[in-house]
Amino acid sequence: MESADRALLERKVRKAFQVLVLQRGRNPGVKGWEMKRHLGRDYRKIVEVLSEDVSALGLEVFEVKGADGTDDSSRFLLRFREPPTVSEAETSGIRIDDLAVLAATIAFINSKQGRAARREAEQFLREKFPKWRVEYSLDRYLKRGYLEQDDRTMLHVGWRTRAEVDEKTLMTMILSRAQDAPKK
Numbered sequence: 552m553e554s555a556d557r558a559l560l561e562r563k564v565r566k567a568f569q570v571l572v573l574q575r576g577r578n579p580g581v582k583g584w585e586m587k588r589h590l591g592r593d594y595r596k597i598v599e600v601l602s603e604d605v606s607a608l609g610l611e612v613f614e615v616k617g618a619d620g621t622d623d624s625s626r627f628l629l630r631f632r633e634p635p636t637v638s639e640a641e642t643s644g645i646r647i648d649d650l651a652v653l654a655a656t657i658a659f660i661n662s663k664q665g666r667a668a669r670r671e672a673e674q675f676l677r678e679k680f681p682k683w684r685v686e687y688s689l690d691r692y693l694k695r696g697y698l699e700q701d702d703r704t705m706l707h708v709g710w711r712t713r714a715e716v717d718e719k720t721l722m723t724m725i726l727s728r729a730q731d732a733p734k735k
Contacts, residue, residue: 580628615714652688669704
């Protein structure tokens with residue numbers, strides 16, 4: 552690779568990092584069409600190089616496929632390679648009881664084969680949390696993309712959960728806690 556080509560690649564990798572770090576709007580990350588606009592048609596190659604570069608920092612560039620499955624609707628974001636510990640999660644600014652509502656909601660939706668009526672989820676959550684916390688948290692997680700709701704008021708796991716939450720590990724942890732719980 553020539554030095555001019557290498558310099559161009561390095562500039563594009565820096566630009567990709569800047570684009571991913573600077574948040575626009577409410578949702579983190581950048582849509583595929585935005586990456587193409589900023590970096591050119593070969594943006595996927597640049598994203599791969601960036602992902603290798605940030606791996607030394609414990610990060611990765613993660614792609615969440617869009618609803619229609621096209622490259623333009625995909626969303627790219629930086630995330631940790633390893634899930635944060637409880638103490639690290641506490642410093643994120645999210646209350647632990649809000650995280651508990653999200654974890655319980657994800658587990659409930661997954662137990663219903665990926666879709667659950669909002670009313671059923673609210674009833675389930677009210678057994679564990681106050682009514683105001685349930686409504687507030689569900690609305691908040693819908694706005695932030697952790698959950699999605701269709702016309703028929705069915706809840707689904709959102710794009711942000713697919714990007715930031717290791718659902719398999721979450722379910723394993725919940726099931727292992729359930730087995731360790733004292734029998735009534």
